[in-house]
Amino acid sequence: MTLIPSIVGMVGAAMILLAYLLLQMGRMTTEGLWYTVVNLVGSLMILFSLFFDFNLPALFIEVVWISVSVVALVRLFMKRRRARGPEA
Secondary structure, eight states: OOHHHHHHHHHHHHHHHHHHHHHHTTSSOTTSHHHHHHHHHHHHHHHHHHTTSOOHHHHHHHHHHHHHHHHHHHHHHHHHHHHHOOOO
16 A cells, blocks of 8 residues: 555544544534534545555445535535524
């Protein structure tokens, strides 16, 4: 594996773990945008590294993690849109 993809993947993993740590410490919530965005970006970074050193189980978990993050983002934006009410 080359150095750059490894670094990108490790930074992505660190982002996901940091978000989880902050969630457990009560410094971040799942209701906010940042938790989901950090998870999405971290997973995409890990996915990038997998193009250089393929691992099927890791690919599976990252695709699921990305899918869950996208669903959460869509739900968040729909909730915010409903909270604003009908636009004129």
